[in-house]
């Protein structure tokens with residue numbers, strides 16, 4: 117047996133054991149469990165890859181750059197969690213597995229508080245560029261009963277793939293919230309989503325390039341639905357036929373969330389309006405899980 121190697125392994129394990137023991141006195145049992153597991157896995161990872169000091173310095177530099185580029189409009193740590201699949205793993209761990217319920221997906225970094233309320237049937241594009249899109253459907257509980265008065269938050273990018281928070285200045289476009297009608301239905305106008313790259317001019321973009329991965333997300337529209345007595349649902353609808361459905365940079369696509377966008381030229385929209393030129397429509401029902409079931 118190579119006694120030098122054994123001594124090295126003992127020395128490494130002694131570091132891990134000492135750090136684990138430093139959390140033994142943590143009074144919050146969940147914090148103790150989380151921190152000791154983190155230390156065990158983090159140290160095992162470093163041993164597994166035989167982490168060099170130069171690599172650790174590079175990792176610290178990466179995290180420092182992620183911190184410096186983060187502000188109230190840019191969240192590099194959410195992007196990092198998303199491209200590592202950690203956000204979708206957290207969704208998978210926490211999502212109630214109720215048959216028929218709408219699947220959840222990644223939240224992303226572009227939700228903002230304070231978006232305007234839109235009347236049922238109103239236009240939340242608010243000047244965002246793109247092909248008009250009429251979106252409608254019903255919000256139900258998993259037992260089939262319609263959910264009235266549910267707050268639906270919706271946000272999406274414009275035809276160039278930008279969210280309003282990425283425009284210079286302030287102001288809301290491509291986002292808003294509305295409440296479902298007494299029969300649980302909803303409807304609004306927005307612009308047809310198009311595929312777009314996640315912000316990739318920072319350290320997360322550098323990581324994707326170094327790994328030969330692309331930054332693109334398939335076209336989608338974000339929804340957040342919150343009804344009393346039901347767990348909140350955070351999801352998207354994805355546009356059928358999008359070329360990036362099989363290679364979403366953040367692993368958010370689920371087949372049940374893919375929706376056909378119907379294209380129309382002229383004619384009357386379901387709300388009786390007669391849009392000029394090409395317009396589109398999508399239909400999607402949201403099924404929420406009651407707190408009694410989950």
Ligand code: BEZ
Nearest residue numbers: 195198224225226314366
């Ligand atoms: C988004 O869909 O808005 C998004 C999600 C994850 C990372 C970047 C953007």
Ligand code: FE
Nearest residue numbers: 224226336338
């Ligand atoms: Fe998005």
